Amino acid sequence: MPLTAQTLLDRPDFKLQRVSGSPKAFRAPLSWALISELPDPRPYLDGGEIVLTTGSRISGATTSWKQYVGRLVDSGAAALGFGVSSYYPEVPEPLAGAAREADMALMAVPPETQFARVSRAVADGIYDERQKELNFAVAAQRDLTRASLSPYAARAIVDRLAKAVRAWVLLLDHQGSLRAGVSAGRMHLDRIRIDLPRLRDANAASSLSITVAGETVGLLPLVVRGSVRGFLAVGRSTPLGSAEQSIVTTAVSLLAADLHNARSVLDVQRRNRLAVFQIAIEGDIAMATATAQTLDVDFPEGDLRVAVLGVPTGHEAELIDHAERDHGLRCLSALVAEREKGRVVVLMPPAEGDIRTLESLVRRIPRARGAVSDPTPAAQLPEAWREVRSVFSSAPGTAGHLAHGSDVATAGLLRHLNTDQARTWARTLLAPLTEKDRNSKIDLRHTLRTFLAHNGQSDASATSLGVHRHTLRYRMGKVAEALERDLDDPSTRAELWIALQLSDQL
Structure with missing residues (x-):
C-alpha cells in the first residue's frame, strides 16, 4: 500500500490530529515531504507532497489562508501538516475552512513532534514502498519468464500478466484476431480493433492509451524484425503504476520474442515446403514424396x-x-x-x-x-x-x-515456342534489362510486363504499378534505352511480350 496522510495519522507516536479532509483526501499517495515557511512554496512542489509549516510568515487574514491553500492545490500538494506552536497555538479557523473547501487533508502537528521526524518517516515509507514495488516487479517478471518457457507460452504469459497487474489482457495477431485473453476483456474486442491501424506502422507511436467503457486500456504493438506482428491490450479501471508498467513491458518483450521464435520456425517450414514444391514441378514425384516425409511437409x-x-x-x-x-x-x-x-x-x-x-x-x-x-x-x-x-x-x-x-x-502459342532456341532468344533479347535490374532498385522488367499487359496504356499501367504516370514514362524511357528498341512499334511489343513469357519458363 502506498504511503498516505492516513498512514501518518495512524502512527500513535506522532500524535497527529485530523482537522479537515475527506477519507479520499487522506488516502492520496504522498510523494515527498516539504518543510517550508514560505507563503508561496509552489516553486518547490512537483505534486503529491505533504507540506509541513507553522504558518509563521503568513498573516492571520482569511484571504491569506485561502490564497495559501489555493497555491498548494494548484501545485498538486496532497496534504498539509500544521505545526501548533506559540505563534499559532491551534490551527487557525480560516485555514481549516479553506482546507475543508478544497478537500485537502489537513492535520495538526503537536509541538513535541518534530517536522524532521515526520519528513524522515515519509522518506522511509516511500523507500520501503518502492522496494516492495521493485521486489514485486522482479518476482512478476521472473514468473513471466518461466511462463515463456511453457509449451503454450503466449497463453501462459497473458494469464500471468493479468494476475500480476490485476487487469484484463488480450493478445491479438497483426490482423486483430484474438490469440489469447481473459474473458473479461473479450467484450471490448470490436472497440479495440478500431484503433489498431494507428499502431500497425512500425514508425508509429510505441503505444496508445484509450478509454473503453470507463476503463483505461493500453495498446502496445509487438514488433518482430521491424514489422508489427501483433498487439497487447491491457485494461482496468485505474491507471497502472510504474512497477506494473515495467511488468507489462517485460510481457511485451517476451511475447515479441515468442513471435520471433515462431517466425523463425515458420521460415524453416516455408523453405521446406518450397523445396518439396520445386522438386515436384521438376517431375521427380518419388523424390518429392520422400523429401516431404523427411521434412515433415504434407504432400x-x-x-x-x-x-x-x-x-x-x-x-x-x-x-x-x-x-x-x-x-x-x-x-x-x-x-x-x-x-x-x-x-x-x-x-x-x-x-x-x-x-x-x-x-x-x-x-x-x-x-x-x-x-x-x-x-x-x-x-x-x-x-x-x-x-x-x-x-x-x-x-x-x-x-x-x-x-x-x-x-x-x-x-497454345507459347507451348509451340517452348524450345531451347526460343528460350535462348528470349534470354538474349531481355539481357540488357536483366543487367539493369541487378544494379537498380527499380524492377524495369516488371514495369515492362505491366505496360505490355495493359496494351501500352499509361494510366492503367501506372495505376497497376502504384506509381504516377510521369514515373512510368521515365521508367519506360529507361527500358527503351536499355533494349535499344522503339516501344511504340507493335512488332517490338509483340516480341518483348513473347520473350517475357518464355523467360518465365527458364
Whole structure:
C-alpha cells in the first residue's frame, strides 16, 4: 500500500490530529515531504507532497489562508501538516475552512513532534514502498519468464500478466484476431480493433492509451524484425503504476520474442515446403514424396491442381499469411509455398469446392489474382506448371480474378515456342534489362510486363504499378534505352511480350 496522510495519522507516536479532509483526501499517495515557511512554496512542489509549516510568515487574514491553500492545490500538494506552536497555538479557523473547501487533508502537528521526524518517516515509507514495488516487479517478471518457457507460452504469459497487474489482457495477431485473453476483456474486442491501424506502422507511436467503457486500456504493438506482428491490450479501471508498467513491458518483450521464435520456425517450414514444391514441378514425384516425409511437409497424393497467386508490392506478407492459414486449403491438405515475393504457389488435390476456396482467397486479399490448372497426374506437373505460369503472366485480368484450367489450355502459342532456341532468344533479347535490374532498385522488367499487359496504356499501367504516370514514362524511357528498341512499334511489343513469357519458363 502506498504511503498516505492516513498512514501518518495512524502512527500513535506522532500524535497527529485530523482537522479537515475527506477519507479520499487522506488516502492520496504522498510523494515527498516539504518543510517550508514560505507563503508561496509552489516553486518547490512537483505534486503529491505533504507540506509541513507553522504558518509563521503568513498573516492571520482569511484571504491569506485561502490564497495559501489555493497555491498548494494548484501545485498538486496532497496534504498539509500544521505545526501548533506559540505563534499559532491551534490551527487557525480560516485555514481549516479553506482546507475543508478544497478537500485537502489537513492535520495538526503537536509541538513535541518534530517536522524532521515526520519528513524522515515519509522518506522511509516511500523507500520501503518502492522496494516492495521493485521486489514485486522482479518476482512478476521472473514468473513471466518461466511462463515463456511453457509449451503454450503466449497463453501462459497473458494469464500471468493479468494476475500480476490485476487487469484484463488480450493478445491479438497483426490482423486483430484474438490469440489469447481473459474473458473479461473479450467484450471490448470490436472497440479495440478500431484503433489498431494507428499502431500497425512500425514508425508509429510505441503505444496508445484509450478509454473503453470507463476503463483505461493500453495498446502496445509487438514488433518482430521491424514489422508489427501483433498487439497487447491491457485494461482496468485505474491507471497502472510504474512497477506494473515495467511488468507489462517485460510481457511485451517476451511475447515479441515468442513471435520471433515462431517466425523463425515458420521460415524453416516455408523453405521446406518450397523445396518439396520445386522438386515436384521438376517431375521427380518419388523424390518429392520422400523429401516431404523427411521434412515433415504434407504432400497431397493422386491427381493434383497447381495454382499460382500474386499480389503487387506492399501486399506480399498478407498473401502468404492468408494462404497458409486458409481453412479450406488446410482441409484439402494443400501444399502452400512462397516461391518469390508476392507469388504464392499451391499444390492441391481436386475436390468439391477447391476452386471456390482459391477464388475466395484471391478476393480477400487486396489486388490479388491467380491462375489454377485442371487436375493433372502428378507425373505431368512440370507441364501443368509451365501452362499455369504462362496464363498467369499473359492474362493479368482484374483484381480478385482466378483464371481456370480452361484458360490455361488456350495458351497454345507459347507451348509451340517452348524450345531451347526460343528460350535462348528470349534470354538474349531481355539481357540488357536483366543487367539493369541487378544494379537498380527499380524492377524495369516488371514495369515492362505491366505496360505490355495493359496494351501500352499509361494510366492503367501506372495505376497497376502504384506509381504516377510521369514515373512510368521515365521508367519506360529507361527500358527503351536499355533494349535499344522503339516501344511504340507493335512488332517490338509483340516480341518483348513473347520473350517475357518464355523467360518465365527458364
